[in-house]
Amino acid sequence: MLKIVKMFTDGSCLGNPGAGGYAVILRYKLNEKILTRGFYLTTNNRMELMAVISGLEILKQPCFVKITTDSLYVKKGVIDWMPTWKKQKWKTSKKTSVKNIDLWLRINNALKRHSVEWFWIKAHVGHWENERCDLIARKSAKNPSINDNYYENYIF
Template sequence: MISIFTDGAASGNPGPGGYGVILKSGDHYKEISEGFRHTTNNRMELMAVCVGLESIKKINQEITVFSDSKYVIDSIEKKWVFGWVKKGFAGKKNKDLWLRYLQSHKIHQVKFVWVKGHAGHPENERCDELAVIASKGKNLNIDSVFEMENKSQKLL
C-alpha cells in the first residue's frame, strides 16, 4: 500500500504557486515540491496529485491519495472528469492536467481521502509548507499551458 499526501498553493490565485507531495510506503518516505511563477491553486492541487502518481514506478499499485482539495476529490470521486472527457472539456479548466491525471488513473488502483486543510494533519501540514516554500522560490518554473491560455484570452 502506497500513501500519497498532496497540497497546492498560489498567492494571488493566479499568482506564484507551488505544490508539495509526500510519498509513503513502509519504510520509504519521499518529499517532492516545485514552484511556478504564474498559476492557480487548483492547478497546483491537481499537479501535486499527478506528480505523486507519476512518481510510482511499478504499475497496478494500490494507492491512497490524501488531499484537502474538494475540487480534485469531487471531480474524481463524483466522476465529473469522465463526463468532461466525453464533452471534450468544453468550458472546463485544467484540461492538460486532467488528461495527465487520467493516464495514471488507468494504470493504478487509486482511491482518494479528503483531509481538512490547516487542521493539524501532519502530512497535510508538511505538504502545505512544501508548497508555500516552493511558491516563494527564486527560480520559479513556467506553467506554460496556464500562461499560454491566459495570454490567448487576453488577446481575444
C-alpha cells in the same frame, strides 16, 4: 499483489493567479519521498492537480495508492466530474472546454496505471502530513523555478 503507497498532497498559490507550488509526500512501508516544485505564475487549482499528478507519475509500477488531499476540486473532479467530461469529450455541461484540461488529461492518464482510494481532509486542522505538505508547497511558491506555460498561454 500491488504495493500500497500512501500519498499526501497540497498546492499553494501566493495570489490566485500568482506564484505557486505543490508538495507531495509519498510513503511506502518505512520509505518516504517528498516531491515539490514552484511556478512563477499559476493557480491554486493547478497546483493541487500537479501535486497528485507528480505523485502518480513518479511511481514506477502500478500501485494501490491511498491519496489524502484537502482539495475537493481534485477529489470531486476525479470521482464526480471526470466520468461525465470524458463522455462529453472533455466538455462541461455548458459545452465549454474543461478548465485545466491539460492537467485533467494527465491525471486521467496517470490514474489508468493505479488503483486509487481517495481521502479528503479539511485543511489546516492539524493533520500532520497535510500541514507538512502545506509548508513545503508554500516554500516552493516563494521560490519558483519554472513557468506554468499552459497557464500563461491560456490567460494572455
